[in-house]
Amino acid sequence: MKIDYLNKFKGALIGLAIGDILGSPFNGEIRLDILSKFENFETFLWKNKRKIFKTYTDNTQLSLHVTEALIQGNGFKMNYLIREFIKWLDDPPGTNAFSCISSISKLKNNISWKNVATNSGGSGTLTRTTPIALLYNNDEDNLNNLAELISSITHSHPAASGSSILLARAISFLLKKSPSNQFLLDEFFELLILSILNSQKEVWNDLISYIEELRISLDLSIEAGLIKFSQIGVSQIYYIQEYLGKAFIHPYAISTIICVLFLFLKHLDSFDDFIYIISTAGGGATAAAVGGAIAGAFHGYSRIPEKLIKLVKNSKYILDVAERLYKTYRRRNKIK
Template sequence: GGPASLCRFRGALVGAVLGDCIGGEFEGTEEVPLDRVLQHLEGLEDETRGDCILQYSDDTAMTRCVAHSLLTRAGFDEQDMARRFAKEYNLAPGRGYGAGVIQVLKKLASPQLSDVFQPARAQFGGRGSFGNGGAMRAAPFALAFRERVDIQRYARLGAMLTHSCSLGYNGAILQALAVHLSLQGALALPQDFLNTLITEMEELEKDESTRSDARVLNESEFPFCARLHRVKELMERNKVSIEEVISELGNGIAALHSVPTAIFCVLHCLEPREGLPEKYGGLERTLAYSLALGGDTDTIACMAGAIAGAHYGIEAIPQAWQRCCEGSEEADMLAQRLHSMYHRAPPEG
């Protein structure tokens, strides 16, 4: 499909759910042999397995809240989104939420709370969380808004309901921008795609709060830009091992150690890769490769799945895989509604 076509929208949200559900198997496992990944994926094709339901985790639970909120309020409404996060957590607290964010979600449930951004600011000694929880749920912002300034503004605010450290919310902006560019077909030119992301992040990371967070946390200046430059270097190498990817980009729970990694997974799997079945298309390769990195596999696969799904479209996602994943039908429906909203919205000006 062309830029911002329905199949791309559906691919983005369904791809995210599949990454979360399928990646859950290996979350927190440090070494994941590729045969185990392929075996796990083979299992999804097995018709005789019957109701092979892989449950989604917090990644999808919160993404659903973001999408429902943006649709119901026809735009960003922090009170509504915060309420939905709190309600969802209360209904299903066992979906594998990060250890810190639970405190925020409990506070957001209080009817007395007037500033919905305050609980997030109180995290980790007042600097806020740098976890990838803002980034894992950022895809719907790219489906709801057309203009980059809006995507940035609202992806940041949406993340700041739980992640007020710049290394957390900037990861969410990066993820939303990557989905946005992919929806426009920008992955046809991978180098340009990366350069655009670097340019956007340079602008954001000039900011004083980013500079001070980077200093306090002992990160380099322009931390996300630095990682995106590493993605570029890795892409230029003929051969890249899993170990190199993990040591250069990370596979952890921090946004900085997972969003650029997810972007790399998508770029690396644009072409067939040794060790991955020939029958696989790009989306299958991307999910398989994300799992093989180990670490925060549900979240890295969820973010890579959203970017890749926006590129390849829903037709590239195996039906058998979709049937195995809780929430894939709802994600498809939400994507269709966001697509109508996106194309109905008057152009900004």
């Protein structure tokens, strides 16, 4: 079956924004507390769509700025990216994006991009990988290198860069798959492992073991899986003891990507079923935005319900950016 790549590009970027919007009201809450607010999430959503689910956050904002930089530079060029990042400072960030604000403010003050990152392993850097994954989906070496690079500008910890590579490779893989046909899970997991294999980074080697653990845990319930993976890889200093044995998603990048993949692989049939589950899983805006990008890349724009797209106030702009990125992809790959 021929893949409609424009449909997939649009799906990934609009899916990211939808997840960002749906997850943001629940930042910092565990799954049990979120579920206590309603009997049916979909009913709750449409009843409160303008009161609670207002707009997306810096997850989407910065991802769109990265997309614009890729279009302007006909591919990745650091000067275009820096210019777009600095433009973001004039946007009102939707959350307290401390690592990003700190790093990008230094860029504005003409400090080299090599010296502005905080030593953060947080998940806030992940969604910016999405446009990289779309544009470089058939260029594995550049895809890996750029996913790591774009993460390291604001988050220097290898947990963030390794998780960014996993997200990029997941999106590039799913972009080429039809939701009408089952893909081979073993093929998917092997690709993820190979993308970070033979690294000198100990954290990446740990991440491989977590992927292997994920592979054999897909028969767990949502609750059991989230409890198992909620704080996977988190060091003792950042471990949240009061949440031990509770279902949520820690903002550590590794915990986020593993939990998102766990939930996605258990809900491959429907974009909306999955996005409702990831939005209420206890990972807030970032986990839901990461999930939305993955699911959107797999299902495509055409399989996302129109009512969800209408939640995104400037959806026309996002779809236009996706189309311009797709044209850049065609031009770079000499596709007529």
